[in-house]
Amino acid sequence: MDRKRKHLVRIGAGVAAGLGAVALVWTGVAANAEEPAADDFETKIVGGEPAEEGQYPSxxxxxxxxxxxxxxxxxxxxxxxxxxxxxxxxxxxxxxxxxxxxxxxxxxxxxxxxxxxxxxxxxxxxxxxxxxxxxxxxxxxxxxxxxxxxxxxIDVGTEPEEFDVLETAGWGNLGDDTYPSVAQRLEVPFVGDDDCEAAYGDEFDAQTMLCAGDLENGGIDSCDGDSGGPIMADKDGELILVGIVSWGHGCAEAGNPGVYAEVADFNxxxxxxxxxxx
Missing domain, CATH: 2.40.10.10 (Trypsin-like serine proteases)
Structure with missing residues (x-):
């Protein structure tokens, strides 16, 4: 079974080598959201573009x-x-x-x-x-x-299916085994529960997980080191938290969206x- 996207936590210098932990990615599953066209997103490599100071104050x-x-x-x-x-x-x-x-x-x-x-x-x-x-x-x-x-x-959201587009940010792998000192940010489309279950089968739990990414083309995603960070939605001009970077297979692979813990389920x-x- 391919569990590669259960990313290894990035361990820095001076940390014991025995910490073989899983670090993952979060993405949003909107139960009834219509998936936006891929052209609506800046399909850069994993990690997106540098975040600006103050852009994500939480x-x-x-x-x-x-x-x-x-x-x-x-x-x-x-x-x-x-x-x-x-x-x-x-x-x-x-x-x-x-x-x-x-x-x-x-x-x-x-x-x-x-x-x-x-x-x-x-x-x-x-x-x-x-x-x-x-x-x-x-x-x-x-x-x-x-x-x-x-x-x-940050305010914590309760209805992720209201949103078509999510934002995530973190210091994770850029897709080439390098890590930035400046947090990267990225916009990703929702992926519905049915499509996420088709990708991951019984590994996916629709009650506690959400998915997001470009199913057809890949190329946009969270990755190793982003685990635990936010996935957010714009509600009335303010970002709210809808999930937590959790897991997936690989990073930014077509057909394998990112999976995120669904905050609305455990408020x-x-x-x-x-x-x-x-």
Whole structure:
């Protein structure tokens, strides 16, 4: 079975080589959305184009604590949903033994920027039903920070089928095994549940997952290192969070859309954890 798109988490310098973790991609499945024409999208290689400072104020990077630059230590993305809580993928957190081993980078889309702020972690939580009923179902987790981050919390959406086009951003593989210091951004079309199930069979769970990408041509997608980051939709001129970069087969391959954890399915569970942490 081809599980290549269950991307390996990008491990930076100074990190133990034994962390063979899965890092994935998120994309949106709109149950009834009409797929836009491929010409409507800038079909660049994986990673799209550089994000501008302030374009995604809720976007943060997850990194391993310890020696090395932020660029070397970054391995996943995340999204600020309260001033002290980051939403990310469970598969990003399952490689972390202790909150002391994890940090969050915020304040800039450039991991080499002098404006980047490193924040330590007080606690983290993996979804209790992660990997149920199938592998990578309920692929979400929360990070409680020791102090507020220099970021703007994003509103969490509930109806992804309302949107035809999604945006995703992160520091993942550009498609040629290179990684940018500046976050890349990309627009991708929804892929319906039926088409996603046709691509992935019983690996796809329509209740907890969404899909997005160019089914016919490929060429646009999230990739290794983008895991845990956001996929967003424009609602009345404001971006809202609809999913989390989770998994897929390969990167930007025709016929294999990106798969994303569907935030609308676990809003209530997130609220329960936030209440426990308050």
């Amino acid at each position: 976007l943060v990077a997850l990194g391993h604590a310890g020696a090395g630059t932020p660029f070397e230590r970054q391995f996943c993305g995340g999204t600020v949903i309260t001033e002290t809580v980051v939403l990310t993928a469970a598969h990003c957190l399952e490689v972390v033994d202790s909150p002391d081993d994890l940090v969050v980078f915020s304040g800039s889309v450039d991991l080499d920027s002098e404006d980047l702020v490193e924040t330590t972690v007080a606690d983290f939580h993996l979804a209790h039903d992660y990997n149920e009923p199938v592998d990578l179902a309920n692929d979400w987790g929360l990070i409680l920070l020791d102090e507020p981050v220099d970021a703007e919390p 209530g569970a997130i609220d329960d954890v936030l209440e426990d942490w308050s």
